[in-house]
Every structure is written in C-alpha cells, then in structure tokens.
Amino acid sequence: MAYEPKPEHKFTFGLWTVGSRGTDPFATNGPTRGPKTPAELVYLLGEVGAYGVNFHDNDLIPIDATPAEAESIKKDFRKALADTGLVVPMATTNLFSDPIFKDGAFTSNDPTVRAYAIKKVLNAIDLGVEFGAKTYVFWGGREGTETDSSKSAVDAIKRTREAINFFCEYALDKKYDLKFALEAKPNEPRGDIYNPTTGHMLAFIATLDHPEMVGVNPEVAHEHMAGINFMHGVAQAWEAGKLFHIDLNDQYPGRYDQDLRFGSRDIKAAFYLVKFLEDVKYAGSRHFDAHAYRTEDYEGVKDFARGCMRTYLILKEKAAQFNADKEIQSILAEINADDGSMSKFFGKYSAEKAAALKAQPFDRTAIAQRGLKYERLDQLTIDLLLGAR
Numbered sequence: 085m086a087y088e089p090k091p092e093h094k095f096t097f098g099l100w101t102v103g104s105r106g107t108d109p110f111a112t113n114g115p116t117r118g119p120k121t122p123a124e125l126v127y128l129l130g131e132v133g134a135y136g137v138n139f140h141d142n143d144l145i146p147i148d149a150t151p152a153e154a155e156s157i158k159k160d161f162r163k164a165l166a167d168t169g170l171v172v173p174m175a176t177t178n179l180f181s182d183p184i185f186k187d188g189a190f191t192s193n194d195p196t197v198r199a200y201a202i203k204k205v206l207n208a209i210d211l212g213v214e215f216g217a218k219t220y221v222f223w224g225g226r227e228g229t230e231t232d233s234s235k236s237a238v239d240a241i242k243r244t245r246e247a248i249n250f251f252c253e254y255a256l257d258k259k260y261d262l263k264f265a266l267e268a269k270p271n272e273p274r275g276d277i278y279n280p281t282t283g284h285m286l287a288f289i290a291t292l293d294h295p296e297m298v299g300v301n302p303e304v305a306h307e308h309m310a311g312i313n314f315m316h317g318v319a320q321a322w323e324a325g326k327l328f329h330i331d332l333n334d335q336y337p338g339r340y341d342q343d344l345r346f347g348s349r350d351i352k353a354a355f356y357l358v359k360f361l362e363d364v365k366y367a368g369s370r371h372f373d374a375h376a377y378r379t380e381d382y383e384g385v386k387d388f389a390r391g392c393m394r395t396y397l398i399l400k401e402k403a404a405q406f407n408a409d410k411e412i413q414s415i416l417a418e419i420n421a422d423d424g425s426m427s428k429f430f431g432k433y434s435a436e437k438a439a440a441l442k443a444q445p446f447d448r449t450a451i452a453q454r455g456l457k458y459e460r461l462d463q464l465t466i467d468l469l470l471g472a473r
Contacts, residue, residue, distance in 0.1 A: 087397040089133040095393045096136035096173055096369045099125050099143035101343075102385050106378035109340050116378045117385070122157060123164040128382065130168030132389045137170050138217075138371060140178040141208035147182060158214075165215070173219060173369045174265075174329055175212025177205045180225030180273065190247040191227045191240040191278060202247055206254060213260050219329050219368075221301045222248070223267040228274030240278050245291060252294040265301035265328040270310040272341050281310060282317040286324055299328030303373055304357070305335035305343055308350070315357045322364055330361075332392070333374035343374045345388055347395035355469055358396060359403035370396060405468055412468075415461050 089095050103125050105115030120128070122144050129137055144161060145154045165172070179189035179201055187193065189201035212220055227244065229235060248264065255262045266289065270280035279285050282302045289298045300321045307314040321327040334344035334354065347354035361370075376388035406412055429441045467473040 087394045087401075089135070089393040089397070091135050091169075093393070093397070094135050094173075094367075094369045095133075095396070096138055096371045097129055097134055097389060097392075098371070098373060099137060099139045101373060101375055102128055102389055103143065104375040104385075106376070106380065108378065109342075113378075117381060120382070121160065123160040126161065126164035126168055126170055128386065129389065130164075130170055132386050133393065134170060134389065136173045136369060137165075138172065138174040138176070138369075139212075140176050141204070141211055142178045142181070144211065147178075162215075172212070172215040172217050174221055174371065175208065175215070175217040175219075176221040176223065177208040179204065180223075185226045187234070188224075188226045188228070188240075190224070190244045191235070193235050198243060198247075202250060205247075205251060209251065209254065209260070209262070213258075213262060218261055219263055219265055219301075220251075221265045221267055221329060223269065223301075224277060224279070225269070225273055227279075228271070228277035230275040237278065241288070244278065245288070248298060249293045252292070252297045255297070256294075262297075263328050264298045266298065267301040267303060267306070267331070269303070269306040269341070272309070281307065281312060282321055286321065286326060289326065299326035301329040301331060302327075303331035303333065304346075304353075305333050305341055305373075306331075308335040308337050308353075309339070309341060311337045314353060315360050318357065319360060322360075322366070327366065327368070329368055329371060330366075331371050331373035332357075332396070333372065345374055345376070345395070346372055346392040347399065348391070351399075351469060352465075354395065355399050355402060355465075358399040359406060362400055362403050363407075402468055405473075406465065409464070409468065409473070412461065412464050415457050415464075419456060419461075 099122055103120060103122075105117045105119065107113065107115050122139070126137055145157055149157070164170075179185050184197055184200060185192070188197070190198060192198050192201070209220060224244070227240065248266075251264065255264075266279070266285045268279055268281050268285045269277050271277055279288055282300050285300050289295050289300070292298055302314065302317050302321060304314050307317050318327060318330065332346045334346055334349040335342050336349055372389070372392040374388070374392060376385045380388065429437060429444070431437075464473065
C-alpha cells in the first residue's frame with residue numbers, strides 16, 4: 085500500500101491525542117466519543133501502524149488512582165505495548181488540568197503549589213523512564229498570567245530555572261538516560277504564557293546549570309498561533325543542537341489552539357517543514373500532537389491518525405522530488421553561484437581582512453539589477469505540490 089507507515093518513520097501519538105473525546109476547546113459542550121483505556125488506545129495505534137505512544141502521567145494513571153489501580157493499569161498498558169510492538173519514546177507531566185495549577189506550577193506564587201508540582205514531576209519522570217522514555221517534555225500551560233499585577237516575570241523565570249535545574253540533577257543522580265525538552269506557546273489557556281516562542285526557550289536554556297541536557301520541543305500550532313514561520317524556529321533549534329523532539333499538527337494563525345490534522349491547513353508550510361526534517365536527517369520521533377474533529381467516532385479517529393502519517397509520507401516524497409527536479413535545482417544552483425572571489429573576506433576576523441574588504445569596490449547598481457527567479461521557483465514548488473509536475 086502506498087504511503088504505508090513503517091517503524092523507521094518513527095510516527096508517534098500521545099494518549100491524549102487519539103484519546104481525545106471530542107470536547108470543545110473550552111469544554112462548553114460535552115464529549116462526543118466515549119472513553120478508552122490507555123491499553124485500548126495502544127491497540128488502536130497498533131492497528132493504524134504507529135511506531136510509538138507518548139503520555140502525560142495522568143493520561144496513564146489518573147491523578148487519584150490507588151497504588152493497586154495504578155499497578156493494574158500499568159500491567160494492561162505494558163501488555164498492549166508488547167502485543168503491538170509500540171514503544172514509549174517520550175513522557176511528560178500534566179501541570180495544567182488540576183485546579184491546584186490555576187495560577188501556574190513552577191511559577192505559582194504559592195510555594196506549596198511549586199513544591200507539589202516538583203514532586204509530581206519527579207514521580208512522573210520515574211513513570212516515563214519505567215516505560216522506556218528517553219525524552220521528557222515540559223509544556224507550561226499554566227505558567228503565565230492574565231494580569232501582570234499578579235506576579236513578577238523575573239521571579240517566574242528564576243522559579244522555572246530552579247525547577248529545571250532540579251530535574252536535571254535528579255536525572256543525573258538516578259543515572260537516567262534522559263533528556264528534557266521545553267515546549268513554548270504564546271497564550272491559551274493563560275492570557276499570556278512565559279517563554280512564548282522557541283526562540284525564548286533557546287535563550288532560557290543557555291542560563292541553566294546543565295544546558296547540554298535540555299533542548300526544545302517546538303509545535304506547529306503554537307508558533308503559528310503567534311504568526312511565526314515554524315520551520316525557521318525548527319531550523320534555529322536544529323542549528324543550535326537543541327531539536328530534541330517535535331510536535332506536528334496544523335493551525336490557522338490568530339486562532340485558539342486548534343491541533344488540526346497535520347498538513348490539513350497550510351500544506352506549503354508543512355512541505356517546507358518535512359523537507360527540512362528529511363534534508364537534515366532528523367532522527368527523532370515525528371510526534372503528532374493533534375486531535376480528530378469532534379464530529380468523529382473512533383473509526384474517524386483512526387482516519388485522523390492515518391491521515392497525519394499519510395500526509396507526512398506524501399510530503400516526504402514531494403521533498404525528494406523537489407531535490408531531484410532538474411529545473412528547480414538549476415535555479416537554486418544559479419541563485420547560490422559562487423566563483424570564490426569573495427571568500428577571502430569571510431570567516432574569522434583579521435585586521436588585514438577588514439582593511440581589504442573596506443578597499444574592495446562594489447557595483448551596487450549592477451548587483452541590484454540581477455533577477456533572482458524566486459517567482460518561478462515558488463511556482464515550480466506549487467506545481468509540484470499540486471501534482472502538475
């Protein structure tokens with residue numbers, strides 16, 4: 085079958101994605117799908133051909149579960165993983181649903197809340213590692229404000245840094261083979277969320293005690309909400325060696341967090357993203373953090389999951405076609421032509437190099453008159469995506 089997902093594609097879904105019951109974003113209307121157990125969701129993902137499954141702590145173990153209930157759930161989940169061959173590459177903590185986190189977790193003004201949040205994460209890290217997770221994600225869904233009268237932004241940064249440093253030391257002390265990835269979002273459910281973009285997160289990571297252990301988990305929808313070019317943020321993270329994980333979905337700019345099926349809204353942006361990941365040979369999971377429409381039953385959820393993976397594979401094929409297209413590559417070669425005459429001016433600074441560059445004449449008018457053929461190049465890309473090439 086064409087575009088069949090395979091383990092080497094590393095397509096993963098969260099329990100919260102295929103397990104979404106179709107509630108409205110703000111829960112103004114009830115669920116349209118019944119509940120499924122974590123084990124049942126693993127079997128569903130096995131049926132559609134996924135590689136792995138990720139979870140928040142309370143996606144797997146309800147927050148009020150007894151020890152006996154937790155062991156029973158884990159036993160069933162472990163059996164489902166063994167039966168399907170699915171793995172758990174990533175885990176995370178729910179620090180946003182319970183009312184205790186109404187004003188944040190690590191950034192709460194209440195030290196009791198901050199202490200509880202750290203305890204919850206420590207237990208959740210243990211749970212993730214128990215099932216083989218090598219990446220641990222932090223999304224600060226409540227780490228923000230509706231009014232800046234309420235807390236100090238500087239204190240919030242310091243408290244977050246202290247928490248992440250604590251978790252790094254915990255992983256080192258436990259000798260866990262684990263890296264951490266920070267996920268940015270500009271707003272919603274809070275009015276404003278701290279460290280709102282991938283760029284903010286990269287700057288924050290540089291201030292940590294163990295920056296080598298911490299990277300980013302950029303999400304398409306979160307950057308598109310802010311009107312930002314997602315692929316550019318991913319490229320920055322990759323160039324910095326910090327692309328530890330990635331969340332794929334789709335989003336209309338300026339809307340609430342929609343978590344649409346990957347590639348279903350902005351096919352051009354999705355193409356450039358897939359092309360980038362494939363060109364640089366990104367080896368991590370392709371995690372789909374999205375939800376089926378609330379109109380769907382669980383057969384529709386399977387259609388949604390298959391659609392995410394199928395679109396990625398179609399765009400991967402289109403990326404290979406782009407790289408092999410003679411006219412496209414000819415234009416790119418012309419655009420990037422370099423006769424070597426300027427190479428003496430680049431690289432590490434020297435006084436001699438600076439003096440030679442200041443003495444070098446440039447014909448600005450002639451250089452500016454050169455057409456770059458970007459219109460033709462872009463239309464060739466559109467032709468390729470629409471199947472007209």
